[in-house]
Amino acid sequence: xxxxxxxxxxxxxxxxxxxxxxxxxxxxxxxxxxxxxxxxxxxxxxxxxxxxxxxxxxxxxxxxxxxxxxxxxxxxxxxxxxxxxxxxxxxxxxxxxxxxxxxxxxxxxxxxxxxxxxxxxxxxxxxxxxxxxxxxxxxxxxxxxxxxxxxxxxxxxxxxxxxxxxxxxxxxxxxxxxxxxxxxxxxxx
Numbered sequence: 603x604x605x606x607x608x609x610x611x612x613x614x615x616x617x618x619x620x621x622x623x624x625x626x627x628x629x630x631x632x633x634x635x636x637x638x639x640x641x642x643x644x645x646x647x648x649x650x651x652x653x654x655x656x657x658x659x660x661x662x663x664x665x666x667x668x669x670x671x672x673x674x675x676x677x678x679x680x681x682x683x684x685x686x687x688x689x690x691x692x693x694x695x696x697x698x699x700x701x702x703x704x705x706x707x708x709x710x711x712x713x714x715x716x717x718x719x720x721x722x723x724x725x726x727x728x729x730x731x732x733x734x735x736x737x738x739x740x741x742x743x744x745x746x747x748x749x750x751x752x753x754x755x756x757x758x759x760x761x762x763x764x765x766x767x768x769x770x771x772x773x774x775x776x777x778x779x780x781x782x783x784x785x786x787x788x789x790x791x
């Protein structure tokens with residue numbers, strides 16, 4: 603009886619599945635780098651802030667009247683999504699991609715505009731499984747594919763550069779790295 607050609611099929615499947623997941627790996631990799639640095643920048647949105655002044659508005663007026671005067675002074679005819687008075691002297695008006703914060707006694711206005719980062723926003727939505735539904739199964743299949751490629755990668759090479767040689771040390775280091783870091787994080791940070 604002929605022996606099953608394990609290494610041949612291992613390498614074929616490792617290679618072909620690796621080719622199939624290149625696109626998803628790039629999406630998850632780029633998105634992962636972006637999300638890792640969320641404390642430094644917003645990976646989903648570009649925010650621009652602008653300041654200017656309008657005539658001061660009497661802060662003792664009713665909120666609806668302040669809204670009416672504010673929209674008129676800002677030359678806005680669009681209906682806001684929401685408005686809010688966080689304190690007596692500040693009035694905020696919210697639109698889909700814009701927010702106005704008015705200091706009523708001075709008339710100083712801060713406008714914050716928010717726009718999606720093209721391509722990166724979509725990558726992050728896929729990475730975070732925002733679409734749900736069928737995308738959940740695609741993401742799960744991708745995760746299983748990564749596990750498969752990692753395991754089959756161990757058996758691609760033979761000899762001193764394979765799993766019975768240098769590959770064994772590198773594999774152990776690769777396994778220990780997240781374990782040791784997690785121990786360090788739990789007990790020493």
